[in-house]
Amino acid sequence: MPDVFADLVGQDEAVVELRRAAAAAAAVLRAGAAALVTAGRASGDASAADDAQAGAVDPSTGMTHAWIFTGPPGSGRSVAARAFAAALQCAHGTGCGECPGCHTTMGATNADVRMVVPEGLSIGVGEMRALVLRAASTPSGGRWQVVVIEDADRLTEAAGNALLKAIEEPPPRTVFLLCAPSTHPDDISVTIRSRCRVVPLRQPPAAAVAEVLVRRDGIAPDVAQWAAAAAQGHVGRARRLARDPEARKRREAVLAVPRRLTGVGAAFDAASALIEAAEAEAEASVTEADTTERAALETALGAGGTGRGAAGAMRGAAGQLKELEKRQKSRATRAQRDALDRALVDLAGFYRDALTMALRAPVAPVHTDTAALAGAGAQKWDAEGALRRLEAVLACRAAIEANVKPRIAVEAMMLALWKG
Ligand SMILES: [Zn+2]
DSSP states (O other): OOOTTTTSTTOHHHHHHHHHHHHHHHHHHHHHHHHHHHHHHTTTOTHHHHHHHTTSOOGGGTOOSEEEEEOSTTSOHHHHHHHHHHHHHOTTSSOOSSSHHHHHHHTTOOTTEEEEOOOSSSBOHHHHHHHHHHHTSOOTTSSOEEEEETTGGGBOHHHHHHHHHHHHSOOTTEEEEEEESOSSTTTSOHHHHHTSEEEEOOOOOHHHHHHHHHHHHOOOHHHHHHHHHHTTTOHHHHHHHHHOHHHHHHHHHHHTHHHHOOSHHHHHHHHHHHHHHHHHHHHHHHHHHHHHHHHHHHHHTTTTOOSHHHHHHHHHHHHHHHHHHHHHHHHHHHHHHHHHHHHHHHHHHHHHHHHHHHTTOOOOOSOGGGHHHHHHHHHHHHHHHHHHHHHHHHHHHHHHHTTOOHHHHHHHHHHHHHHO
16 A cells, blocks of 8 residues: 555655654654643643643654745645645654545545635635634644645735734644745745745656556556656646547647748737636636536525525625636636637647757657647757747746736747747
């Protein structure tokens, strides 16, 4: 039976640190229990208060209350956070993968582990305050209250401040696990960063990703190797590419872009195609959730009922429906940006291949299936031309990240790719 860290691909150093912290955390709990027993036996003894201190977290032992997991998308930030949360709830303090604490945490049903996954573009202050409040309660399982904040870089400033207060004076049994791309001040505020221990994850090597696809997901070795390379170290994306024909089709359409850029008109057409494909992909991913949520809310509010009571409920419900629509719109926007970003990463991989070929660098191509095309590009453009095109793709990603309208950014990129 693999333990909870088994799926953390290619992150040996981080795993060593997290195991050590989990062991230290278990020791804290044991010391706390021992101190309570001592205090109970010798009540009125002045040393009882000192003994109670034995149940406090001492950062020098490897355990601490606030952590940040950083690394590129797909490196396993949330996988690492969840595994660590499981190790903290593990009855053996190791993340054995077998005890109820491990099971419930990995299965997302542990009452003392909360995963915050922002669906919109940001995590608001209201959500954060409610979370901090609940995190302060005593863990029902007697171990730790763990709050995992995925995409902590999407905290609003006010939400960040609410979180900071909790991290500055953490309740004795509460642990905050934050995930962010980096510790750059754009991603995480300097004050929050200064109170957290940072666990840097690296982009896992393709061989390690392929290995986990074969072992865990039962994917054929040759498919796993291709998908791991094409996904550029992104474990989740590699799995999708290996399993989902639609995802493969979308990737092929993106990689056909360089061939299609034969003129200004073609560049604009390619921009439209890319945007519309991202919109379609995003819509497919959120429509079902939207419909379910709306139906659930309408049922809860008594829509479809008759009589005066139902009519009154519907009037009060208008505000709630509006709130839901706002949330759904924010989620749709984010899904579109994520889909577009995946496409841009694929495209960047193509021009990176052209660049490394032009430089005759001894590295394996990202996209083995378009390597010949990238090779032709390398001959035609030279290293500088390939580099300019790669930079155009990266500039487009940066522009969208900085809130430039996606269509404008993508059109500018396509024109730059065509002109070189
Ligand atoms: Zn366990």
